[in-house]
Amino acid sequence: MADVITISFEKTFEKCKLPVNQLLTAEQQAIIMDNINIVNYNRKDIIVKQFSASSHVYYIIKGIIKVSSEQRKGKNLVMKIDTTGSFVGLISLLGGDSYNFTVTAVENCTLAQIPISTLKSIMLQNARFALEISQLISRHGLFLINRLAGLLYKQLPGRVADLILYFADDIFCNNEFEFPVNRTELAELCGTTKESLIRTLSEFNHDKIIELERNRIRIISYDILKTLSRFG
Secondary structure, eight states: OOEEEOOOHHHHHHHOOOTTGGGSOHHHHHHHHHHOEEEEEOTTOEEEOTTSBOOEEEEEEESEEEEEEEOGGGOEEEEEEEETTOEESGGGTSSOSBOSSEEEESSSEEEEEEEHHHHHHHHHHOHHHHHHHHHHHHHHHHHHHHHHHHHHHSOHHHHHHHHHHIIIIIISOSSEEEOSSOHHHHHHHHTSOHHHHHHHHHHHHHTTSEEEETTEEEESOHHHHHHHHHHO
16 A cells, blocks of 8 residues: 655755756755655555546655556557656646556656646746656657557567567666566566466577566677667
8 A cells, every 4th residue: 555755845855856946946946846746655656546636646665666558458568668757647747537557566666746727837837847757658659659559569579589688778778687687577567478488488588589587688689689670
């Protein structure tokens, strides 16, 4: 269950150093910080439920979350994994009255809840801030377009290569890491079945492209993964 933490403005500002703070006046920073809730979530907690009324944007202070789309017959498509320092839900800031995705805590994490109404108010006052938020939304949209193109047009080895490179380059910034989600969720990221994902990872391991031990992975041939990703 989520645990809402109430702390002073000074401690909130210290704990939640938003990457856009430098674009805000002291008064605007105070408005945002006065309206932020800092919330602790446990692993597997639902942070945002698909189709619920959109009221907040989230900033990850610590931890890892997943963004997924619930499909028919209980199927899920994991669209994105996000970690410390990322905004979650910006695409809903100007995009309608409800969330079109579910956000789940992958591990115990701490997020700042920022009311959409507060962000919109500051955007009307501060053009540089509004431009930065718009650029963040645009980058998120481009990421989803590239994800969709990869899922639609790449063969499974290309998609699994994308998966490994995504965690290595974007999430952990390291060529050795431990998958934070289970095989079913990894398969949902790739748009495939759990069995097909496991088979492809085993083939990569056998061909010495990666070294895999349970959830821990080490990239042996980054170049081969990049080639698989490029030519799919």
